[in-house]
Amino acid sequence: MRRSIVPLPIATLMVAAAFVAASYAQAAARVGYIPYEEARPIIEALKDVLPAELRSPNSQTSSATWTNWVAQRDSEIRGRLAQGDEDSLINFLLFGTSFTRNPRITLDALAKVAGKAWREAPDSSPDTAAFAKAVNARVDDLVRAMSAPGTNERLLFARRVVEHKGHDLKGSASRDGIRDYLLANLTRMLNEQAGYARLLESARLLGDPSAEFAERSKLYVARGLSSDTSLLPNFAIEKALLSIKGRGLFSAGEVRRVAIVGPGLDFTDKEDGYDFYPQQTIQPFAIIDTLLRTGLASVSDLRITTLDLSPRVNDHLRRARERARRGEAYTIQLPRDAHSPWKPEAVDYWARFGERIGKPVAPVAVPPGIGNLKVRAVLVRPTTVSLITPEDVNIVLQRSNVSPADAFDLIIATNIFVYYDVFEQSLALANVERMLRPGGLLLSNNALLELPGLGIRSVGYETVVYSDRPDHGDHIVWYQRDATR
Numbered sequence: 001m002r003r004s005i006v007p008l009p010i011a012t013l014m015v016a017a018a019f020v021a022a023s024y025a026q027a028a029a030r031v032g033y034i035p036y037e038e039a040r041p042i043i044e045a046l047k048d049v050l051p052a053e054l055r056s057p058n059s060q061t062s063s064a065t066w067t068n069w070v071a072q073r074d075s076e077i078r079g080r081l082a083q084g085d086e087d088s089l090i091n092f093l094l095f096g097t098s099f100t101r102n103p104r105i106t107l108d109a110l111a112k113v114a115g116k117a118w119r120e121a122p123d124s125s126p127d128t129a130a131f132a133k134a135v136n137a138r139v140d141d142l143v144r145a146m147s148a149p150g151t152n153e154r155l156l157f158a159r160r161v162v163e164h165k166g167h168d169l170k171g172s173a174s175r176d177g178i179r180d181y182l183l184a185n186l187t188r189m190l191n192e193q194a195g196y197a198r199l200l201e202s203a204r205l206l207g208d209p210s211a212e213f214a215e216r217s218k219l220y221v222a223r224g225l226s227s228d229t230s231l232l233p234n235f236a237i238e239k240a241l242l243s244i245k246g247r248g249l250f251s252a253g254e255v256r257r258v259a260i261v262g263p264g265l266d267f268t269d270k271e272d273g274y275d276f277y278p279q280q281t282i283q284p285f286a287i288i289d290t291l292l293r294t295g296l297a298s299v300s301d302l303r304i305t306t307l308d309l310s311p312r313v314n315d316h317l318r319r320a321r322e323r324a325r326r327g328e329a330y331t332i333q334l335p336r337d338a339h340s341p342w343k344p345e346a347v348d349y350w351a352r353f354g355e356r357i358g359k360p361v362a363p364v365a366v367p368p369g370i371g372n373l374k375v376r377a378v379l380v381r382p383t384t385v386s387l388i389t390p391e392d393v394n395i396v397l398q399r400s401n402v403s404p405a406d407a408f409d410l411i412i413a414t415n416i417f418v419y420y421d422v423f424e425q426s427l428a429l430a431n432v433e434r435m436l437r438p439g440g441l442l443l444s445n446n447a448l449l450e451l452p453g454l455g456i457r458s459v460g461y462e463t464v465v466y467s468d469r470p471d472h473g474d475h476i477v478w479y480q481r482d483a484t485r
Contacts, residue, residue, distance in 0.1 A: 030391065030401055031391060031399070031400055031401065032398065032399060032401050033070050033071075033074070033398055034070070034427055034430060034431055036063045036066040038430055038434075039427060039430070040062075041453035042423070042426045042427060042430060042451060042454075045426075045451050045452070045453065046423050046426060049422060049423055050423060051069070051073075051423070053065065053068075070397050073397060074394050074397050074398070077225070077394055077396060077397070078309055080223075080224050080225040081310055082164070082224065083223070083225075084223075084224035084225040084227060085157075085161050085224070085227075086161060086185050086224060087185075087189060087223075087224055087226050087228075088157075088226060088227065088228055088267045089157075089161050089162075089182075089185070090182070090186050090189050091228065091268045091269065092154060092158060092267065092268040093138055093139065093142050093182060093186065094135075094138070094186075095268050095269070095273075095274070095275075096142075096154065096268050096275045097274065097275060097276055097367050097369070097370060098145075098154065098155070098275045098367075099141055099142050099144075099145035099146075099152075100137075100138055100141035100142070102134065102137050102138050102141060103369060104370070105138070109127070109130075109131050110193075113127070113128055113190060114190050114191075114194040114197070116128060116190075118131055118132055118190075119132065119183060135183070135186065139182050139183060142182070143175050143178050143179060143182075146158050146159045146162065146169055147175075153278065153279055154267065154275050154279070162181065162182075165181060192223065196219055196220075199215060199219065200212070200215065200219070202215075203215035203216070210447070213475060214447045216446075217418055217425075217448070218417075218421055218422065218425070218446075219418055220418050220419045221420060221421050223419060225309075225310070225419055227264050227267065227310045227312060227313055228264060228265070228266070228267050228268075229265060229266055229273075229281065229283060230269050230273055230282070231282055231286070231334060231350065231353070232346060232466045232474075233283075233414040233415065234282065234286035234287070234290070234349075234414075235346055235349040235350075235464065235466070236414075236445065236462065236464035236466075236473070236474040236476050237286070237287065237412060237414065237476060238286075238290040238293075238294070239464050239476070240443055240461075240462040240464075240476040240478065241290060241291070241294055241443075242294060243460065243462050244441065244460070244478060245294055245296060247460065249441065249459070249460075249478070249480070250296050250409075250410075250441070252295045252296065253295070253296070253297065254296060254297075254409065255291055255296045255297040255302070255409045255410050256297065256301050256302060256409055257303050257305070257402075257406060257407065257408045257410075257437075258287060258291070258297075258302070258303070258305070258408060258409065258410045258411070258412070259304075259305045259306070259307055259410075259412070259435060260283055260284055260287060260304065260305070260306045260307070260411075260412045260413075261306075261308070261395050261412065261413035262308050262310075262313075262395075262413065262414075262416045263281050263282075263283045263284050263306045263313060263317070264281060264282075264283060264308075264313060265279050265281055265310075265313055265316060266279060266280045266281070266282055267279060273335075274335050274370070274373075276364060276365075276366065278331075279316065280330075280331075281313070281317060281320075282332065283414070284304055284306055284317070285330075285332060285354070285357055285380055285384070286353065287304065287412060288356075288357055288384060288387060289353060289356045289357045292356035292357070293356050299383075299387075302387055303387060303389070304387050304389070305388075305389050305390075305400065305408070306388060307393035307395055307400065308390065308391075308392070308393065309392060309394045309395075313390070314391075314392055317388060318390055320385055321385060321386060321388060321389070321390070323382075323385075324382035324383075324385035324386045325382075325386065327382050328382060329358065329379045329380055329381060329382055329385070330379075330380040330382075330384075330385045331361065331377055331380070332354065332377065332380060333363055333375060333377050334353060334354075334363075334375065334377065334378065335366075335373055335374070336350050336373070336375070336376075337371065337372065338373065338374050339371065339372050340467060340469075341467045341469065342466060342467045343465060343466060343468075346466050350376065351376070353378065354378030354380065357378070357380050357381060357384045358378045358379045358381050358384065359378070359379050360376065360377065360378060360379075361377045361378070361379045362377065363376060363377035364377070395413070395416065395428045395432070396420055396424045396425075396427050396428045396431075397427065398431065399431035399432075399434050399435050400435055402435055404437070407435060407436060407437035407440065408435050408436050408437065409436075409440050409441070410441055410442075410443070411432055411435065411436060411440070411441070411442045411443070412442075412444075413442065413443070413444045413446075414443075414444065414474070415445065416428075416444070416446070417444060417448060425449065426448075426449055426454070429442075429448050429454055429456060432456065433454055433455055433456045436456070438483040438484070439480065440480070440481050441459075441478055441479065442456065442478070442479040442480075442481075443476055443478055443479075444476070444477055445475060445476050445477070448477075448479065450479075456480065456481050456482065457479065457480060458478065458480075459478050459479070459480045460477075461475060461476060461477045461478065462475075462476045462478075464476065
């Protein structure tokens with residue numbers, strides 16, 4: 001039976017509208033752009049690498065120029081989310097299992113065709129021909145599935161992405177256009193990966209690990225902003241926090257306010273993300289779990305703020321928080337390829353993940369044909385979910401306007417600054433400094449330039465290797481805000 005709709009009184013609607021408007025105004029007041037006076041020392045120090053718009057403003061127009069540039073650049077950075085969504089869609093095409101019975105594309109197969117004209121070459125090698133055949137089969141399956149996505153949230157997302165690019169799913173001609181769109185984006189991504197590999201190899205040939213780390217730290221400056229996430233960087237963060245506690249930089253119970261920049265969503269990752277379970281975020285819960293396990297925080301006074309510019313990520317976290325208010329828990333699925341040569345410590349981290357924030361539950365069943373996959377699942381308590389508050393923040397140009405009493409003890413930013421150049425990384429570091437309390441720490445897996453005008457310096461690092469695969473690990477640097485500033 002259809003439920004009848006009873007109109008609300010006008011006064012009630014006006015009160016509701018005023019409440020919503022006030023909530024939005026409050027949220028906007030909590031977030032602000034970095035002002036020109038704070039950015040000026042960075043502009044002067046990095047004048048040789050500035051964007052063209054900021055290179056030669058005179059003293060009368062510099063502040064206005066900055067205000068205009070910040071607004072324009074904020075829009076441009078947020079626009080990079082669209083390309084990041086396309087990258088997520090291609091990962092879904094290559095590695096998803098919910099829309100096809102064809103096997104996932106392997107990393108080895110991708111490596112063999114990276115940078116090659118695999119679509120056009122008539123005399124393709126057997127490896128290239130096999131790759132093209134496998135990809136074309138998956139493309140056909142994905143286009144069919146997007147035509148009737150049902151309630152599959154990833155297929156609905158994929159459909160929105162292609163429709164946003166002007167495609168529809170009606171008629172064979174339209175579907176041919178979508179096939180070409182998907183294959184063109186796959187070619188773009190493969191060419192980009194080949195370019196990244198060349199850059200890293202050039203950095204390695206210098207024989208300077210610091211130079212190589214610096215090159216890695218800005219590798220994706222021209223890439224779309226991806227929201228994908230995975231488990232293992234959180235293992236590196238836990239190792240770093242244990243070392244930080246051992247050095248006395250944080251003592252027991254000292255961490256109360258934490259910010260996580262770019263918490264991300266587990267959509268479909270090439271290594272340890274799959275699509276046979278609902279989308280999920282991992283890092284906020286991983287950080288809470290680690291802080292409680294290490295004794296650096298107590299649940300009674302811990303608060304987590306996520307800072308992300310992705311509407312998808314922020315909406316996911318808001319909905320999780322709303323469900324927690326109704327007493328609903330949050331389930332995290334933790335897949336691990338048993339054939340992947342993880343280090344024993346990494347396997348142990350996977351096995352005990354979530355022990356301080358919830359309880360183990362039966363995981364989602366693994367579909368046939370995926371391989372030797374082990375899955376754990378953790379049911380996170382609603383009270384833990386309620387510790388997390390999402391905020392829409394572009395860390396390069398914005399910061400949360402926290403009071404000194406609410407300043408963050410700890411800020412986490414993994415795989416974030418790698419999308420920006422040295423100038424924008426320096427602006428982000430200035431925003432981080434303003435949000436940290438004196439003596440507070442930023443943990444990042446990127447090398448950041450430490451300009452004299454900034455009161456934040458690296459004070460240590462932790463190198464963590466995840467597996468026996470080459471370059472499979474992270475270098476976590478600890479940056480501390482000057483306690484005297």
